[in-house]
Amino acid sequence: MHPSNTLHNPALLAPRKRRRSRTTISAAIGLLLALVGASTWLATRTHIVNLSNEQQLSDSGLLQDWKEGAVIVMIRHAERCDSAPGPCLDDPTGITLSGSQAAQRVGQGLQQLGLAGADLLSSPKLRTRQTAHFILGQAVTSEDWLERCDHPFPAEAMARKRPGHNLVLVTHNGCIDHFARQQHVPGGERESGYASALFVSVDGNGKARILGRMNEPDWQRVLASAGQ
Template identity: 60%
Template sequence: MLPGTTRNTVLSALKRQRLPAIRTMLIGLCVMLALATLTTWAATRTRIVDLGSDNQMHSSGVYSEWSKGAVIVLIRHAERCDRSSNTCLGDPTGITVAGSQAATDVGHGLQHLGLDSAKVLSSPQVRTRQTAHFIFGKAISSEEWVQQCDQDFAKTALAHKAPKHNLVLVTHSGCIDHMERQLKVPGGQRSSDYASALFVSVAANGKARILGQMNASEWQKILNSTRT
């Protein structure tokens, strides 16, 4: 038997030895928990694929989903006059000449996909109606909801998607942002350039997922690759 004082000294020494080990173990557990939480969060986020090549269009499922009539395309209007020093088409609330050319390039790309089974709508704003005109070569019907860029936009767009018919919307960056938010795209990836197109697939049960995004300048590259 150890004297009381000696025993207490030994116990105190043992406790002092255990504390760093326990502290290290707790820190390790906290780090593991944080990593697991971060991994779970990342797994639920949507990464937007750049559709700037024919291979990406195939691998992302754009071609196959489009052939089923299962796609919503959200196209941002082309470059607007009031925020550019480029030559304007005419109406100061509309788009620039450069923007009209970008919209024409988008139109060539969509024609390549095929528009026979597509419904096309535009926001009633001048810049979106002009963009739609240059994309499709004619005036396009406009509806008020296509410019209502709020938390209900994604739900409304999905409600207007008819089975086996693709839906093309010429709209605004704010509306595209709300669609991306609804489909869990992280803030750092939510962006849309002038005349860019966001492709969203809609399953038979109404569940939507983002296939990817195409910038206006990339359509010509797609067309060139399919001609060779």
């Protein structure tokens, strides 16, 4: 058949149109499924709110959960001496003098929340033990799992949370990252600054929910404004 006849023959053109139509429909379905998948993934992400914002602090329920002893707070150690220009507190494997002062300010904030009945644990690393001492004003029991920062960390933390008792953990960025990762926090939000605190609520069924993060400079201002 001459090519010019093919172009004008409806019987020959119909299969081509059907193939193009099926291809278009398949592409549209694929795009729709991709959009649904992306929307589902975004809906399951947990975003860490900044508790220095008074409205977010109020909305988080932290103050009430703390009163009920339903909170785990994970605090990263203060500024480490081996990676900062400031003077060391003493041992070069510990924290800086500035870091010890920051830890004291965090401790004052925690005291305002109330530490009666709270369980206190620290990583055995010197920088975390020093931080815990300046936060809590006393020596704190150390446990090895708080420095390993491996996959079991979230389960270890949950296992040590007693009903009706807040749990204060002085640990490392990597450990806090593991907990946040398990709670589906995006990578860009998992980094913890020196002496920052990640607050997690644990309900009666043992289910964890991240309430938000408090950075060291914000403690006193926020708690004072909240009437603590």
